[in-house]
Amino acid sequence: MPVLVWLVLALLVFALVGTAVSLWWERRHPSSYTEGREYRAGLWVPSLPQWRRMSTAEQAAYDAGVMDATADAQEAARVAVDALLERDVAAVKRNALFHP
Known part of the structure; x- marks a missing residue:
């Protein structure tokens, strides 16, 4: 024992x-990456001290770029959802032909 x-x-x-x-x-x-997932995705995200050192014009330009990227991502997601819906509707119609 x-x-x-x-x-x-x-x-x-x-x-x-x-x-x-x-x-x-x-x-x-x-x-792991210390910069976060934005760094891994190839996006530059300023830290708070970097943001404070930026001029107002630079901050506005950065904000506009982020908003444009967000709008582009939303449009791409909408197009992808529409394509999936069309595919699913076609599958339902095809299934209804053979399984009434």
Whole structure:
């Protein structure tokens, strides 16, 4: 029985040390992007200090660009939904021909 107790204690100590080393390593070498999903998508999103350093004209231009990109994305989504609806309506009509 004492051997089992020592084995469990050794396993717990090993797990604690491994967790501490893993957390330390992750802080030193992050495995994920630190800039967020906008950075991964290729979009430049200014941080708050960068935004404050921008002139009002630059901020307005950035806002206009974001609004244009949003409108383009909404239009692309609408077109995709319309295409899916047309495909589904055609499938329902085809199914109604063979399964009245």
